[in-house]
Amino acid sequence: MAEMGSPSLKITYKNAVLFSHLFMQNLICQGDTVLDATCGNGNDTLFLADLVGDTGKVYAFDIQLVAINNTKEKLLNNLVAERVKLIHDTHESIDYYIDDQLDGAMFNLGYLPNTDTDLITLPSSTLSAIQKTLILLKEGGLITIVFYTGHFGGLKELEVVEANLSSLDQNEWVVSHHKFINQINHPPQLITIQRIRR
Amino acid sequence: MAEMGSPSLKITYKNAVLFSHLFMQNLICQGDTVLDATCGNGNDTLFLADLVGDTGKVYAFDIQLVAINNTKEKLLNNLVAERVKLIHDTHESIDYYIDDQLDGAMFNLGYLPNTDTDLITLPSSTLSAIQKTLILLKEGGLITIVFYTGHFGGLKELEVVEANLSSLDQNEWVVSHHKFINQINHPPQLITIQRIRR
Numbered sequence: 001m002a003e004m005g006s007p008s009l010k011i012t013y014k015n016a017v018l019f020s021h022l023f024m025q026n027l028i029c030q031g032d033t034v035l036d037a038t039c040g041n042g043n044d045t046l047f048l049a050d051l052v053g054d055t056g057k058v059y060a061f062d063i064q065l066v067a068i069n070n071t072k073e074k075l076l077n078n079l080v081a082e083r084v085k086l087i088h089d090t091h092e093s094i095d096y097y098i099d100d101q102l103d104g105a106m107f108n109l110g111y112l113p114n115t116d117t118d119l120i121t122l123p124s125s126t127l128s129a130i131q132k133t134l135i136l137l138k139e140g141g142l143i144t145i146v147f148y149t150g151h152f153g154g155l156k157e158l159e160v161v162e163a164n165l166s167s168l169d170q171n172e173w174v175v176s177h178h179k180f181i182n183q184i185n186h187p188p189q190l191i192t193i194q195r196i197r198r
Numbered sequence: 199m200a201e202m203g204s205p206s207l208k209i210t211y212k213n214a215v216l217f218s219h220l221f222m223q224n225l226i227c228q229g230d231t232v233l234d235a236t237c238g239n240g241n242d243t244l245f246l247a248d249l250v251g252d253t254g255k256v257y258a259f260d261i262q263l264v265a266i267n268n269t270k271e272k273l274l275n276n277l278v279a280e281r282v283k284l285i286h287d288t289h290e291s292i293d294y295y296i297d298d299q300l301d302g303a304m305f306n307l308g309y310l311p312n313t314d315t316d317l318i319t320l321p322s323s324t325l326s327a328i329q330k331t332l333i334l335l336k337e338g339g340l341i342t343i344v345f346y347t348g349h350f351g352g353l354k355e356l357e358v359v360e361a362n363l364s365s366l367d368q369n370e371w372v373v374s375h376h377k378f379i380n381q382i383n384h385p386p387q388l389i390t391i392q393r394i395r396r
Binding site for chain 2 (some may be wrong): 009011012013014017019021022023025026029098140142162165166167168169170173174176178179180181183184191193194196
């Protein structure tokens with residue numbers, strides 16, 4: 001239950017990233033092993049490192065060196081760098097680096113803010129990375145995927161991934177799609193996948 | 199953060215009702231004033247009565263006497279009846295019974311389980327009740343609406359309400375739609391509305 005407080009203290013369910021954090025927060029335990037498939041500026045990596053605590057482990061991937069460096073600096077500033085294995089490679093290679101089973105995984109697609117917008121995640125590689133993550137996911141484990149449909153190719157990426165995930169067996173997976181329906185332009189959308197049987 | 203524990207202890211994001219409870223749980227404080235617009239068998243009414251505590255207040259409506267009686271019994275059995283004002287009337291009349299501003303409101307549409315399926319909520323009355331609830335909602339307040347699209351008229355009800363809520367001003371309201379995309383038949387869907395400015 002929320003703390004006593006004025007409305008101004010209340011949570012605002014305002015965007016896809018907030019929903020992804022809320023769902024992870026309610027699920028991930030200290031000591032868990034998780035993945036940040038797209039560490040970008042390290043916000044989700046830091047969030048996950050806080051959730052898993054001293055005894056947990058975070059794998060964080062990014063294909064851009066600037067993203068790895070920004071994330072490393074953020075983790076060092078917050079004294080949680082030792083919980084995180086930073087990997088400068090495409091998330092398509094996660095099966096090459098990760099042997100553990102995962103309690104959770106976060107994808108934040110699109111492109112790295114304030115950098116080259118020509119370098120975006122693509123449907124084929126995104127789908128391949130998600131499918132490899134599904135294989136690593138524990139029973140009860142959760143994947144969150146935030147989609148940005150405002151840039152060229154973004155909507156196509158969502159459509160391709162959504163069509164693929166819609167075919168997952170409902171006896172093993174719960175797949176849900178969360179979108180904001182009264183906003184102009186292209187608010188980010190969220191898809192979550194939870195494994196209910198392994 | 200979730201408690202230490204095995205996957206079996208972890209939350210499963212399995213349906214629209216669970217999402218509606220999660221969003222309310224993270225928002226509603228002890229002492230708050232809330233509405234169950236469709237108390238049915240009293241599950242949401244009891245849930246809300248627990249959230250608002252001894253110092254809070256729940257208004258609960260149902261047009262069917264059997265629903266009011268079932269809910270009353272459930273509240274008495276759980277010793278929270280004094281927190282709840284049960285009203286045997288259509289939720290279209292909430293403005294007649296409620297003067298307070300609301301911190302939250304839950305709608306669970308469709309028909310009362312194990313009773314007359316001809317008696318369903320209808321788009322026009324549902325929309326009217328939602329619009330009256332919007333007027334009563336505090337800044338930060340949240341409305342959750344669970345839709346059942348498996349029965350005749352259920353999908354139409356969702357389409358009418360969604361089209362209407364899509365036009366709410368994004369500077370005052372955040373409207374989000376949550377659905378399950380890998381299930382056969384017609385899994386319930388959830389729409390949430392939060393007032394971000396008043």
